[in-house]
Amino acid sequence: MTPVYEPWDAARGGEIIAGHGHLEGATLVILHALQEAFGYVPEPAIPMIASTLNLSRAEVHGVFTFYPDFRRAPAGRHVLKLCRAEACQAAGGDALAARAEARLGIAVGSTTADDLTTLEAVYCLGLCATAPSAMLDGRPVGRLDPARIDALVAEAQR
Amino acid sequence: MTLRIFVPRDAAAVAVGADDVAFGLGLAAARRGVDIEIVRTGSRGLYWLEPMIEVATPDGRVAFGPVTASEAGSVLDAMVSDGAHPLRLGLTGDIDWLRRQTRLSFARCGVIDPRSVEDYTGHDGYKGLARALELGSEAILAEVTASGLRGRGGAGFPTGIKWKTVAQAAADRKYIVCNADEGDSGTFADRMIMEGDPLVVIEGMTIAGIAVGASKGYIYIRSEYPHAVAAMNAAISAARRAGYLGPRIGGSSHDFDLEVRVGAGAYVCGEETSLLESLEGRRGIVRAKPPLPAHRGLFGKPTVINNVLSFAAIPFILADGARAYADFGTGRSRGTMPIQLAGNVRHGGLFEVAFGITLGELVDDIGGGTLTGRPVRAVQVGGPLGAYFPRALFDTPFDYEAFAARDGLIGHGGIVVFDDSVDMSRQARFAMEFCAIESCGKCTPCRIGSTRGVETIDRIRAGERVAENIAVVEDLCNTMKFGSLCALGGFTPYPVMSALKHFREDFGPAPTRLQAAE
Numbered sequence: 001m002t003p004v005y006e007p008w009d010a011a012r013g014g015e016i017i018a019g020h021g022h023l024e025g026a027t028l029v030i031l032h033a034l035q036e037a038f039g040y041v042p043e044p045a046i047p048m049i050a051s052t053l054n055l056s057r058a059e060v061h062g063v064f065t066f067y068p069d070f071r072r073a074p075a076g077r078h079v080l081k082l083c084r085a086e087a088c089q090a091a092g093g094d095a096l097a098a099r100a101e102a103r104l105g106i107a108v109g110s111t112t113a114d115d116l117t118t119l120e121a122v123y124c125l126g127l128c129a130t131a132p133s134a135m136l137d138g139r140p141v142g143r144l145d146p147a148r149i150d151a152l153v154a155e156a157q158r
Numbered sequence: 159m160t161l162r163i164f165v166p167r168d169a170a171a172v173a174v175g176a177d178d179v180a181f182g183l184g185l186a187a188a189r190r191g192v193d194i195e196i197v198r199t200g201s202r203g204l205y206w207l208e209p210m211i212e213v214a215t216p217d218g219r220v221a222f223g224p225v226t227a228s229e230a231g232s233v234l235d236a237m238v239s240d241g242a243h244p245l246r247l248g249l250t251g252d253i254d255w256l257r258r259q260t261r262l263s264f265a266r267c268g269v270i271d272p273r274s275v276e277d278y279t280g281h282d283g284y285k286g287l288a289r290a291l292e293l294g295s296e297a298i299l300a301e302v303t304a305s306g307l308r309g310r311g312g313a314g315f316p317t318g319i320k321w322k323t324v325a326q327a328a329a330d331r332k333y334i335v336c337n338a339d340e341g342d343s344g345t346f347a348d349r350m351i352m353e354g355d356p357l358v359v360i361e362g363m364t365i366a367g368i369a370v371g372a373s374k375g376y377i378y379i380r381s382e383y384p385h386a387v388a389a390m391n392a393a394i395s396a397a398r399r400a401g402y403l404g405p406r407i408g409g410s411s412h413d414f415d416l417e418v419r420v421g422a423g424a425y426v427c428g429e430e431t432s433l434l435e436s437l438e439g440r441r442g443i444v445r446a447k448p449p450l451p452a453h454r455g456l457f458g459k460p461t462v463i464n465n466v467l468s469f470a471a472i473p474f475i476l477a478d479g480a481r482a483y484a485d486f487g488t489g490r491s492r493g494t495m496p497i498q499l500a501g502n503v504r505h506g507g508l509f510e511v512a513f514g515i516t517l518g519e520l521v522d523d524i525g526g527g528t529l530t531g532r533p534v535r536a537v538q539v540g541g542p543l544g545a546y547f548p549r550a551l552f553d554t555p556f557d558y559e560a561f562a563a564r565d566g567l568i569g570h571g572g573i574v575v576f577d578d579s580v581d582m583s584r585q586a587r588f589a590m591e592f593c594a595i596e597s598c599g600k601c602t603p604c605r606i607g608s609t610r611g612v613e614t615i616d617r618i619r620a621g622e623r624v625a626e627n628i629a630v631v632e633d634l635c636n637t638m639k640f641g642s643l644c645a646l647g648g649f650t651p652y653p654v655m656s657a658l659k660h661f662r663e664d665f666g667p668a669p670t671r672l673q674a675a676e
Contacts, residue, residue, distance in 0.1 A: 024457065027439030028422055032381075053439070066441035067422030069381050085343030086538055089588070090501030090576045091529070123425060123542075123592065124341055125382050126349040127170045128574070129205035129499065129506030138384055142173030 002077060002137060005039035012037070013045050021052045027063050031070050040071035076111040076118035078156040081135040084108070084121040087128035096132055096149045097121075103153045117156045161187075161194045161237060162214040166268065168201035168353050169385040170346065175226060176209040182230030183211075189231075192238055200354015202268035203508030204255055212250055213237040221247040255505065255524070260486060262494050263470040264347075264510045267354035273392045275400040278357040284402065286473030290365045291410050293476075298369040299325055302472065304480035306492030311337055311428075311465030312540065312569040312645070314558045320462060323452035324370040327460035334366045334375035335437065335456055335463040338390075339421050339428040341380060342541025344500040344572030348466035350508055351496075352379070352386035355470075356393035360416060362469030364407060365476055366462050367414040375414065376456070378433050380421040390418050425542075425596040429644045430463045432598060443598045444644045465570070467496060488514035491557035499525045501538075501574035511556075518552030521575060532577035536661065538585075540569025542592050543649035545656035546585065565656060567649070582661035586631075587615040589653035593646060604647025607638040611654065621667030628658065628665060 016037055020030045030049055034041050041064060050060045064070050082097050101107055104117055111118040127133035130142030136152055165180045180196055187194040204210060210223030222233050222245045236243035247253060270277040290298050303318025324332060340348035363375045379387050394416050397403040405413045424442045427433045431445035434456050455461025475483045484492045491513035499506045504526035521537055528534055536546045545566035554560050561568045590611030597604045611634050618627045635651035642648040
């Protein structure tokens with residue numbers, strides 16, 4: 001299922017931030033909630049979080065940039081994550097990743113020019129006994145082989 | 159009569175089509191006018207047979223697998239008629255791979271509906287909590303200590319001692335934190351239990367809360383596990399509704415509640431102090447120890463922080479007694495370990511067994527060798543920070559000390575199998591690269607050492623002054639091992655040094671390596 005995101009809106013962003021501001025150590029919770037709503041963490045939200053949590057902008061910026069999950073810009077319409085860790089390597093994952101890169105014409109860690117597909121590496125989905133594995137828009141896929149990776153890539157281009 | 163059919167909702171089962179099978183069964187039943195009830199369970203952990211579905215019969219559950227959506231109709235017919243089918247595996251309880259296990263922590267995983275408190279209590283759930291409430295703090299601590307349970311996250315620190323330290327600390331607030339940031343490749347036991355029997359983790363944490371006097375707990379789950387997050391949240395709500403979480407749990411004078419927090423893709427947050435920083439809303443930068451989290455942990459308060467599997471072991475220990483648990487195992491490794499077989503392996507999955515079984519038995523006998531059918535050349539035990547062992551070390555018993563004595567570690571119990579096409583200098587390079595990607599940056603040996611490690615191994619692979627550069631890598635590993643703040647930098651040398659020690663022929667210019675793989 002393709003996720004649907006709202007366009008950035010400061011009032012809506014403020015609501016989300018205020019809704020979680022009372023939690024202990026709320027920064028990550030807020031960043032996740034913003035990304036869930038908007039598909040990324042819009043820059044103007046950083047000072048808003050800082051002021052709500054009584055932190056400096058630098059502190060919030062530091063947290064935002066430390067964690068690989070948080071995006072500065074929207075991802076492609078589909079996000080295809082390929083597991084690149086040892087269990088998937090042992091099961092032939094490297095060759096499949098190269099195949100996906102070739103099909104999409106982009107390297108892992110980038111988005112196609114038409115903004116349809118973002119291809120990312122993930123270090124372990126915990127699907128190590130059904131390796132090699134991947135995740136397309138949150139849906140886990142295991143026992144990948146050339147045919148299945150091709151089908152997955154095709155689905156990620158729609 | 160309604161046919162009860164069990165279909166896993168485990169993420170790995172879903173990854174190979176379990177949702178489609180459930181949908182197919184529904185369609186086939188409607189078409190045939192058969193009355194069925196589909197119960198979504200966790201996985202039994204026999205992943206090469208997933209999607210493995212079961213039907214309740216008077217003799218017990220009968221299993222079928224691996225089922226595809228297009229076979230759902232014929233499997234349903236065989237279930238209705240109790241007839242033959244090529245995918246019929248017989249009574250689940252008679253499957254050899256399951257019979258050879260000692261399932262204490264995973265007894266209910268794949269059996270019950272993980273979101274049902276009623277199903278949980280109907281399968282001995284919350285017996286541990288009932289006994290804990292009778293015993294009180296001191297006796298719980300004595301019981302956990304006597305069980306010999308050691309931290310299942312990898313460090314192997316005695317759980318009883320950790321809890322006692324927190325219990326004795328004076329503070330206005332204390333916390334229970336569950337480390338569910340299972341980032342190690344080749345491990346999935348935390349994910350499985352959270353998806354298949356989340357209430358056992360909740361019960362274990364609740365008992366910890368009573369033992370040390372904490373009323374609030376957090377479960378920090380990695381974002382790569384959305385299914386586990388959903389299962390855990392559903393189970394917490396169910397436990398709350400049933401009075402097992404919240405004020406006056408189980409009618410006692412104790413309050414205890416839980417909250418799930420989701421990580422954000424940083425491997426280092428599996429390190430306990432980094433995880434605490436992350437929970438507090440900061441960057442996951444490792445803290446120097448001391449102070450120990452038991453003295454000053456989450457928000458500066460005394461904190462029990464344990465792995466998912468450690469908490470999952472607690473209900474059995476309380477319900478059946480410390481001795482029943484400690485009777486399993488060997489030496490200072492007591493009880494059972496949920497071992498995970500992964501990578502290029504024929505029979506991959508979760509095998510819970512008493513400590514002491516040899517690595518060779520696990521890989522060759524239980525794992526059935528490689529999926530590709532080629533010879534096993536190396537196994538990595540304990541995740542990305544674990545050593546690579548060659549066949550020559552397959553007589554090593556699975557126990558904390560035995561692995562340490564051979565410069566390895568059991569870590570979180572994951573075993574990744576590689577066949578003879580593996581290039582071990584490439585694996586060593588990956589270990590350094592992974593450390594460089596995931597380093598939190600606080601200490602120099604980890605931050606700089608890993609990057610220099612990648613560069614140096616690249617030179618070796620290019621055939622550039624091989625002997626000198628190997629000496630540089632060894633020196634680098636030494637610095638990282640003894641100079642890093644946490645296990646990320648400190649243990650990255652394990653895969654690198656073990657690859658160098660046991661597979662030296664792979665370190666040199668490419669042609670040598672290619673010949674070796676022939």
